[in-house]
Amino acid sequence: MSKRTRDRHLDQNPCRSRWEDSTHRDHSPFSEPRTKMGRDKEADCDGSLFRIPPYYYIHVLDQTSNTSRVEVGPQTFIRKDNEKVLQNPARMIVVPPRHYCTIKNPVARAEDGSVVTDRLGQVKLLHAETEVRLEQEPFPLYPGEEVETKVQPLTVVHALTALRLRVLRDFNDDGTPRVAGDEYLFEGPGTYIPRKEVEVVSTQKAVIIKPNEALKLRSLRDTIDRDDQKRVAGEEWLVRRQGSYLPGAFEEIVERCSATVLTDKMAVHVMAVKSFVDQKGKARKNGEEYLITLEDMESFIPDVYEKVIQTVDIITLTKREYCVVVNPIGNDGKPQLGHKVLVKGEKSFFLQPGEELENGIQDVHVLGEDSGLVLRSLEKFLDTSVEPPVTRQAGDKWMLKGPMEYIPPVEVEVVVTREAIPLHQNEGIYVRNSKNGSVRSVIGQTYMLGEDEELWPKKMPVIVRTLLNRNRDPCADRGEWINPEKEKRKSDKADAKPKSDWDEDDLTQVVTFQVPNNAAVQIYDYKSKRSRVAFGPDLVMLEPNEEFTQLSISGGKPKKANLIRALALLLGPDFCTDIITVETSDHARLQLQLSYNWHFEVKDKNNQDEGAKLFCVPDFVGDMCKAIASRIRGAVSGVSFDNFHKNSAGIIKLAVFGVDEGMKPNEELRFPANNLVVTSIDIRSVEPVDQRTRDSLQKSVTLAIEITTQSQEAAAKREAERVDQEARGRLERQKIGDDAEAEKSRRSLLTLQAESAAVESTGQAKAEASSRAESARIEAEAAVEAARLRAQAAKIESESELERLRGAREAEITFLTEQNRLDIEKAELMAKIETEKFQLMVQALGTDTIQAMASGPQDHQVKMLQSLGLSSTLITDGRTPINLLNTATDKRDGLEAEETGGDTATNDI
Numbered sequence: 001m002s003k004r005t006r007d008r009h010l011d012q013n014p015c016r017s018r019w020e021d022s023t024h025r026d027h028s029p030f031s032e033p034r035t036k037m038g039r040d041k042e043a044d045c046d047g048s049l050f051r052i053p054p055y056y057y058i059h060v061l062d063q064t065s066n067t068s069r070v071e072v073g074p075q076t077f078i079r080k081d082n083e084k085v086l087q088n089p090a091r092m093i094v095v096p097p098r099h100y101c102t103i104k105n106p107v108a109r110a111e112d113g114s115v116v117t118d119r120l121g122q123v124k125l126l127h128a129e130t131e132v133r134l135e136q137e138p139f140p141l142y143p144g145e146e147v148e149t150k151v152q153p154l155t156v157v158h159a160l161t162a163l164r165l166r167v168l169r170d171f172n173d174d175g176t177p178r179v180a181g182d183e184y185l186f187e188g189p190g191t192y193i194p195r196k197e198v199e200v201v202s203t204q205k206a207v208i209i210k211p212n213e214a215l216k217l218r219s220l221r222d223t224i225d226r227d228d229q230k231r232v233a234g235e236e237w238l239v240r241r242q243g244s245y246l247p248g249a250f251e252e253i254v255e256r257c258s259a260t261v262l263t264d265k266m267a268v269h270v271m272a273v274k275s276f277v278d279q280k281g282k283a284r285k286n287g288e289e290y291l292i293t294l295e296d297m298e299s300f301i302p303d304v305y306e307k308v309i310q311t312v313d314i315i316t317l318t319k320r321e322y323c324v325v326v327n328p329i330g331n332d333g334k335p336q337l338g339h340k341v342l343v344k345g346e347k348s349f350f351l352q353p354g355e356e357l358e359n360g361i362q363d364v365h366v367l368g369e370d371s372g373l374v375l376r377s378l379e380k381f382l383d384t385s386v387e388p389p390v391t392r393q394a395g396d397k398w399m400l401k402g403p404m405e406y407i408p409p410v411e412v413e414v415v416v417t418r419e420a421i422p423l424h425q426n427e428g429i430y431v432r433n434s435k436n437g438s439v440r441s442v443i444g445q446t447y448m449l450g451e452d453e454e455l456w457p458k459k460m461p462v463i464v465r466t467l468l469n470r471n472r473d474p475c476a477d478r479g480e481w482i483n484p485e486k487e488k489r490k491s492d493k494a495d496a497k498p499k500s501d502w503d504e505d506d507l508t509q510v511v512t513f514q515v516p517n518n519a520a521v522q523i524y525d526y527k528s529k530r531s532r533v534a535f536g537p538d539l540v541m542l543e544p545n546e547e548f549t550q551l552s553i554s555g556g557k558p559k560k561a562n563l564i565r566a567l568a569l570l571l572g573p574d575f576c577t578d579i580i581t582v583e584t585s586d587h588a589r590l591q592l593q594l595s596y597n598w599h600f601e602v603k604d605k606n607n608q609d610e611g612a613k614l615f616c617v618p619d620f621v622g623d624m625c626k627a628i629a630s631r632i633r634g635a636v637s638g639v640s641f642d643n644f645h646k647n648s649a650g651i652i653k654l655a656v657f658g659v660d661e662g663m664k665p666n667e668e669l670r671f672p673a674n675n676l677v678v679t680s681i682d683i684r685s686v687e688p689v690d691q692r693t694r695d696s697l698q699k700s701v702t703l704a705i706e707i708t709t710q711s712q713e714a715a716a717k718r719e720a721e722r723v724d725q726e727a728r729g730r731l732e733r734q735k736i737g738d739d740a741e742a743e744k745s746r747r748s749l750l751t752l753q754a755e756s757a758a759v760e761s762t763g764q765a766k767a768e769a770s771s772r773a774e775s776a777r778i779e780a781e782a783a784v785e786a787a788r789l790r791a792q793a794a795k796i797e798s799e800s801e802l803e804r805l806r807g808a809r810e811a812e813i814t815f816l817t818e819q820n821r822l823d824i825e826k827a828e829l830m831a832k833i834e835t836e837k838f839q840l841m842v843q844a845l846g847t848d849t850i851q852a853m854a855s856g857p858q859d860h861q862v863k864m865l866q867s868l869g870l871s872s873t874l875i876t877d878g879r880t881p882i883n884l885l886n887t888a889t890d891k892r893d894g895l896e897a898e899e900t901g902g903d904t905a906t907n908d909i
Contacts (some may be wrong), residue, residue, distance in 0.1 A: 049860075051078040052089050057140035057890035059086040067122040069141035076856075092138035095151055097136065100194060102149035106131035107142045108905040130196040157188030160206035171197040182251045206246040212259035214301045215239040224251040236304040259299035265314045267293040267350045274305040289353035309353075317345030317361065324358040325351070329441045367402025369422035374399050374451045381411040399451040420448040428510030430544055432456035439544040441510050453596050456544070457507035464548055467567050468513055489608050511542040519568040520602075523548035524613045531613030535602075536568070536632070549615060557593070561622055569614055572599030573679070576621055580629040581689060588641035589689035594652070595682040596628065601675045610675075624676060628669070631655045641693075649683055656681055 003041075039854065042700060052058060052073030060077075061068050061084040068086065071077050079085055095101055108116040108124040116124045133139070134154075141147070157163055162185040167178045178197070185204065186192050192200075199846045209215055216238055219231040231237070236254060239245050247253055260268050270292055272284040280296065291312065292300045302308050315322065328341040334353040343349070351357070365373055377392040383407065392411075399418070400406060402706045408414055428443030431453050436734070439456050448906040449455070460468075513534035515521045524531040527545035534540045542548075555563035558579040577595045577675075584590070604610055617623055635655030636644055644651060656678070669678040688694040840851065 013050055048079045049856075050079065050085060050089065051075075052077055055092045055094070055138045056089040057092055058089050059143050060084070061086050061454065065120050069121065069123075070140050070142055072140055079652055085641050090140075092140050093133075093147070093151065094138045095135050097135045098154050098191065099151050100149075100154055101133055101147060101151045102147040102194070102196075103131045103133060103141070104146040105129065105144050107145065132194045132196055134193065155192040155200070157186060157190050157192055159189045160246065162187040162204045162206075162246055163192055164201040164204050164249060165198045166201050167198055169197045171195070185246075185249050187246065202753065204247065206244040207253065207256070208244050209239065209242050211242055212261065212299050212301075213242075214257045214259070215245055216254040216257055216304060218249060218252045218254050220250040223248060225251065238301065240301065257301050259301045260308070260311065261299050262292065262294045264294050267291050267312045267314070268300050269312050269353055270300075270302060271307045271309055271353075272305060273307050276303065276305040278303060278306070280656055284854070291350055291352055293350060312350055314348050314350055315357075315361070316348045317343065319346045321345045321361050321363050322364060323361050324357045326358050326408055327354050328352075329355060342407070344407060344409050363407045365408070365414070365417070367400065367406060368406050370446070372399050372448060373403040374415040374418060375407060375408065376413045376415050377411060378413055379411050380870075381409070383412075397451050400523075401448075410698040418448055420446050422446045425513065426539055426541070428541060430458055430508055430510065435748040441541075441543055443510060443541065454507035458511060458542070458544060459507070460511070461550075463565055464550065464567070467509065467548075467550075467565060484623060511574055513540045513542075513548070513567065514538075515540055515568055516570070518571045520557075520571060520611060520614055521568050522612070523547070530723060531612065533608060533614070535605045535611065549687065551615075552618060554619050554625065559622055559625045561619060562586065564621075569600075571602060571614075573597060574599065576623045577684070578629065580632060582633050582636040584636060584641045584644050586640050588644075588693055589639075590636075590644070591685075591687045591689050592632070592652075593684040593686075594628075594632075595684055596624070596678050596679045597682075598676060598678045601670075601677050614674055615672075616675075620671075620674055620676055624671065624678065627671075628656050628678070628681075645686075648686060652683060653681055732771040 050058060050071075052071060052075050054074040056073045058071050058077065059068055059073055060079070062082060063084055064082045072092075073089065077085075095103060105125045105127050106129060108126055110116055118124060123142045123144075125142075130148060155163065165184055165186055167180050167182045167184075169180050171178050183201065188747055194200075207215055216236060217225075219225075219233055219235045221233045223231050225231050225237070226239075226245070238257065262268065268291070269289065271289045272278075272286060275284065275286045276284050284290070289309070315323070322342065322344045325341045325343055326339075327335045327337050328339055329352040330336045335352075340358065367373060375398055377394055377396040381392055381395050383390045383392045385400070397415070423429065423443060423445055425444040428441050429447070430439055431442055431447075431449065432439045432455070433452055434454055435452050456487065487543075513521060515534055515538045517537045518534040521534045521536075521540055522531055523540065523542065523546050524548050525543065531549070551566045551569060552562045553564040553566065554561050557577055559576075573599045575595050577593065579591060579593050581589060581591050600614055602610060602614070632652055632655050635651055639647075639651060654665055657669055668680070670676070671678075845853075
């Protein structure tokens, strides 16, 4: 068939044109069929002739009866006037092996498989139904049928896998009745064939149970498990066997339980949350607690009714350790509340549930020669640790002394461990008897407290404890004022610190005080109402009822009361400084700063009455300063300022020391109350209190200083002028000598400059001539070399340009030759391809098909003319001249048609 004839046929049958286009686009046997929605969107075909190839179909609507039917290929369908083709030829649905599809609203079929129709020939549909179609011959879709699920492979369920299925409607599954809402598993390996009564909920895989693992399951409703045991809804159980486990349809995995590996050093504390029978077949009550050890099993997985409280480590006692177990487990397996059991090493054991260690693991008490234990009996028992055995009553208290090893029984409480306290001859402790309350001191021996004795802390005022501090020097701290509140806070902090058995700040030690040399300390005993005085250097040790006498001495300038605190009274000689204000007879007020030298006079230090006399005056400094100040004021008030300014030292000494019976000045001032002696007075400064007097004195002093300063300046000025003249003379002489030396140097310089100029002019001329000659020679050589290089460059450029042109021509010739060869090969290949394509098309269509396609339009036209009663026709476009010479010629063989250049056809009957 020529191209022009094929185009004419396509113009006469547009539906066929679209069908051929669709067949070229979709030629796969597994291509998806058109759905109803896709067919509704396509335009209806208005042509009369439809060629339906094999495995294609169309829907035809009979508009007279308003019924639809299916026309299946291969055939050429001619549409009647009362018929309407609802769709283009569609490919039949092909379900390959191991595939399926789902059809919605399937047709009803008889028992023999034929389609059921009504009285008008319309197929009956099972509306709202679904039909699963498996591997079969290609089939068309009847009017009303729809593809709900496209063609897809069947689900392959692998081993250890299952599909959870839910029943949508009641049906009989190979003798097993299934009820709507029921769920069951389709276990692999296998191929699942879908059913319309069942839907796939999910895919379920088996769980691998490894060694030392278990699977806890819960029943969702009454069911039978894999071991054919009945389970009620909500029941939980364990699956312990190793391997894969696929839970049933009504089984839920709660958790994966891991085993606790038990060793000889670890056990598991377990509590039963419900009465049940454990793995060993032993009945357990609700709330019962018990221990699982290595003797019971190697690994432990708690049952559903067991709760692991904790893991318990083994308790190991060496031969030097012991422990007390409270609420031990008896032979009947129940705890004995309130009882205690002593466990001695060497031993290893687990604490059972409910058991506790009273004080943990304790070491055996090893007592040396200088150690002991104070024990108290908690209940009546027979003490076999001593010989002979003694019956101890509850509350008895006794002491064991070493050397020995002792493990207290459960009836005995260790009150305290005693250690012997070694004491030097200058050290001691205060010991109190807890029975009678007496306190005594133990000094200079190694002493161990008895069972009824304890160390007694001696309480002292804070200021005394501060003054007793061994780091303080009583001689160097006389001028320091001690704040009692601040010292009390320091003492409280020190008391809060833990004390060792022997601490320097421990109040249970005998209080000692080192009395400095030439000092005295008074100690008062409150029990005997007596006092004693200790002279230094000496070490004073207080008995429990003794206290130091505190000294509160005035200090500062001027003197203030209670500024200096001390325990030791320094006997001197020493000094003190005071500031007093006096007024002369002419009412000039002066401020005096005086220093007094003093000492205490002690004739016999062994006489306690004479020593006690030293402490009769608590503030001897204040009393001494007040007495001396009163004497000075009285003496100064009777003299004028001018007289006092000139004779102040004599007036003050005479006023303080006085005169004897012979009217001679005394050398000392003695206080008989406490034997205090003042030996001398030093006047350190005298300053007027009145500002005018002070200004007048200041002016006189300033004037004297100015006169002295001016005289010193004049002498210094004369000396500076003399030194300046001498320096100028030496400078002039040095300048004249330097000028002479400069002239000599200048003459030598001029000589050298003349010689240098002569040498320079000669050398310059020679150098210029030589350089000009050398320059000319170099320029000539450079010109010759440049000419040679230019010639060589021109030659190279010409040769390279020639070579480039030659290469370009050869490349162009080679390119054109190759291009022509490729064009020839392409033309040959295209011709061969077109030939093969035409041959393949002819072979694919077949000669019968080509003949039918060529004669189809003519046959149709002949039949149409015959029905109209025409014997000859002429069809032309009116633009091409026609030869009508043989148009009406009769043909014996029937009808002929001729083609013209203007698409004109003639049909003869």
